[in-house]
Amino acid sequence: MTAVLVAYAGKTGGTREIAEVIAEVLRDHGLSVRVLDAAEVTAVQEYAAVVLGSALYFHRWRPEAVRLLERNAEALAGRPVWLFHSGPCGPGAGTARVSLPARVALLAARIDAERTETFGGRLDPAKARGVVARLVASGQRAGDFRDWDRIRAWASDIGRRVRIRVPL
Structure with missing residues (x-):
């Protein structure tokens, strides 16, 4: 089986949940998958492919996801990488x-x-931190806007492409 890393970075668990669904779909394609918080990833050499996702906060990626890319740029350049x-x-x-x-x-x-x-995100007013976040969460932007069918379709495409590009 081919090992795929699905790493994520977020604050309240919404991006982790997306990563877990992606991993589930990749496993359905016969791939061996490890799901890790981006902050826990020390190296990527053991993986044939990598999927990395970050929550967006005010159009910024989480620092731990950016650090994963910076620290592992050379190794990532040698394998297929998908970002979300x-x-x-x-x-x-x-x-x-x-x-x-x-x-x-x-x-x-x-x-x-x-x-x-x-992918659309999830904004739970109960988990919003800071004045701006609470103001945003109190309006029409609160709710779960993740499209699970679209996420699964994207992950399925990755599964097919990994099986084609990477020898099993």
């Missing part, structure tokens, strides 16, 4: 396309990552 971010909330969140932050875009280009996917 979650975070748009409110009406239209499911169809929103959000560009990578500039620093992450440069790293993605350096490692020749596949096109980044944007």
Whole structure:
């Protein structure tokens, strides 16, 4: 079996849940998958492919996801890498396309990552921290805007592509 790393970075568990669903779909494709918080990843050499996701907070990736890319850029350049971010909330969140932050875009280009996917996020007013977050969470942006069918379809495409690109 081919080992795939699915790493995630987030604050309240929404991005972790996306990573777990991606891993489940990849396993359905016969792949061996490990799911880790990006802060726990020390190296990527043992993985044939990597999927990395970050929650978006005010158009920024979580620092632990950026550090994973920076520390492992050379090794990531030698394997297929897919990136995703979650975070748009409110009406239209499911169809929103959000560009990578500039620093992450440069790293993605350096490692020749596949096109980044944007998924709607989850904003729970009970978990919102800080004045701005509480104000945003109190309005129309509160709720769960993750499209699980779209996430599963994207993961299934990755599963097919890993099986084609990486010898089992």
